[in-house]
Amino acid sequence: MGPHRTLVRNGHVLTMDPALGDLPAGDVLIEDGVIAAVAPSLPVTDAEILDATGHLVLPGLIDTHRHTWQSLVRGICGDWTLADYYFGIRLGVSPAYTPEDVRLGNFFGAVDALNSGVTTILDFSHCNNTPDHADAAVHGLREAGIRAAFCYGFFESSPERSRFGDHAARVADFHRIADTHFASDGLLTLGVSLSELFGLPWEDTVAELAAARERQALLVNHAGCVFGSVLCAGITEMDALGLLGPDMVHVHCTAFGDAEWDALARSGGKVSISVETEMNMGFGRPVFERCRRHGIAPTLSADVVSLNSGDLWHELRFGLACARADAVDPVNLAGAMPDAVPITAREALNWSTVNAADALGLGDRIGSLTPGKRADLLLVGGPAIEQHPRVDPYATLVFQTTAADVRTVLVDGRVVKRDGVLTSADLPVLTAEADAATDRILGRIKDAGRALPGTPPGAWAAVEPSARQYYEQAVLAAKNGARR
Incomplete structure (x- = not known):
């Protein structure tokens, strides 16, 4: 034939x-x-x-950072801060997900992406409460027929819902996932979603990096997005230890200073900007202008579909508005008006096509209508x-x-x-399944006595002591020039 x-x-x-x-x-x-x-x-x-x-x-459009499993709680955190999100979604909603919820959430979320023209996603998968949850996440993406970088997250939602005894067991499960689901090339490629830097001991972060690079997996991390805290920092420490690289997608970066930007640019790292999430949850201004100054090609991501749409057309138009406004701020502050827009619509479309393909290490496969791709x-x-x-x-x-x-x-x-x-799903049936699953998830949360968003008073202050301890470990390692 x-x-x-x-x-x-x-x-x-x-x-x-x-x-x-x-x-x-x-x-x-x-x-x-x-x-x-x-x-x-x-x-x-x-x-x-x-x-x-x-x-x-x-x-097709390419999303460089999406928590696809959260599609079953669409819009739940529309009025939440980042702290509300962390304590509500990560510590409240995630423990209530069964493996089947993760499968359905990933399938439903991937179909939602395809419907809007997003043909590739970086799935930042951090509801892997058990090995079965991780398997289910992969199955959901595969069933949808989307192209995706499945980025395994080493996150702990709550000890009572986890079958992992320690961090080493999680690393072992990542290798199991790699062997089980990624032995051959296909629509799904392998990645690692790093735990938040300084959210766990530094040696565990280094172990995650080592596991990813052993498998030549894409790396993605939440970076520089918590103001007033060391959480999600660590770029300069990784730079000093030679741990940064062009295989890393750094998400948000809103709290970066010049040292972090210089290190990221030297490393060839990529940047993913989640305009709607960042502007609505208090992350600070999207970093288009900082990317421009440092010669970094920006990309876009929907991030938490539990807040905003998974439709990248929204991110494109809002992102271009932010990028243009930031670029002309000096002109406006000087009491003048710009002579021309600094960024064109065509240039913006690069963010979600060629730039994003390169960020995911797929520039030779997708991102343009070039013969051979x-x-x-x-x-x-x-x-x-x-x-x-x-x-x-x-x-x-x-x-x-x-x-x-x-x-x-x-x-x-x-x-x-x-x-x-x-053609990939019967929408009336799928939406009914999603509605029923959401009712069950919220019912489990209620039965557990959990109030959402459930942010404890002084939440970040409570987290900070352990984060500071892990930060000091990393600083000491960087000063000693350790290579782990």
């Missing part, structure tokens, strides 16, 4: 590849999940035809009023598009949404 061929025909093709540019009327040929050709017109007769007339054709792509358009007229395609995408305007989605050449209808 010959290769399976699909021809996306007569769309306005935005390749996101500078060498190829844009084709106002173009075709994309896919063979066995690979982009085989992109041209104004391809004389192909033996392929399935996807008519893209009147649509924009572009690479995997066929993750979107057809955006259709009858919605906000899609007409289309004067500037990039402005339409960034400022006008919603999930409903994403008409067709392909992952690895396979159609997962066609003409506005998901």
Whole structure:
């Protein structure tokens, strides 16, 4: 048998590849999940035809940091601070999740991502209360048919709901997951979500880093996002110990000083910005301007879908507004108005395509419609009023598009949404399952006598002594020039 061929025909093709540019009327040929050709017109007769007339054709969006399991408690922390989130979600909701809840949450959340045109996610998986929870998280992603970096989290939600006796047992379970689910290449790639730096002894952090690099796994960490505390710091200490690298995605970075930014830039590390979460939960200003000053290509993430939408179109438009405002602050403060916008809509789209693919170590596979890359792509358009007229395609995408305007989605050449209808799930059935699961989760929390958000008075002050102790360990190790 010959290769399976699909021809996306007569769309306005935005390749996101500078060498190829844009084709106002173009075709994309896919063979066995690979982009085989992109041209104004391809004389192909033996392929399935996807008519893209009147649509924009572009690479699938890529989210560089999403807690997918939280899709079953969508919106629960709409009025919560970061402390509320930590004590409510991490110490309240997470212990109430069964393995089946994690599977369903990851499946439901991944389908939600696909529906809005997000074809790849970095799944920051930190509800691995037992080995069964970790297995279930992987299964949920695989069932959805999304491309994902599954980043195993070594987090402890509560001792009474964990089957891990110590941190070494968690590291061993990570290796089990790697052997069980990642022996061959596929849509899922392996990663590690580091425990919050200085949230546990320094030697445990070093063990997590070592385990990830032994497996050549992507690394992601919550970095510089707790003002007034050493929690989520540690960048300069890791730099002194030679532990930073281009294989790390640093999330938030809002509390970084110049030393941290200099270290991150030297290391080739990546940055993930979660605009809605950061602006709503008190993290500080998104760091677009700091990235620009240090030559770091920013990326975007939905972060906690328990607060905001998993739709990256929201992050794009809000992020571009923040980035533009920060860039022109000096002009405004000087009593003047800018002569031009400092960042274009097309440049912003890079954040969630080529930049994000590079951050996940997948730049050779996805992020642009370049022949030889995997066929993750979107057809955006259709009858919605906000899609007409289309004067500037990039402005339409960034400022006008919603999930409903994403008409067709392909992952690895396979159609997962066609003409506005998901093919990967029966939505009425899935939403009913999600509603029922959420009721059970909230019921368990109530039965346990847990009040949400449940932030104890002086919460951060209570956490700080142990964090300070682990911080001092790291500082001492850095001063001694230890290499662990």
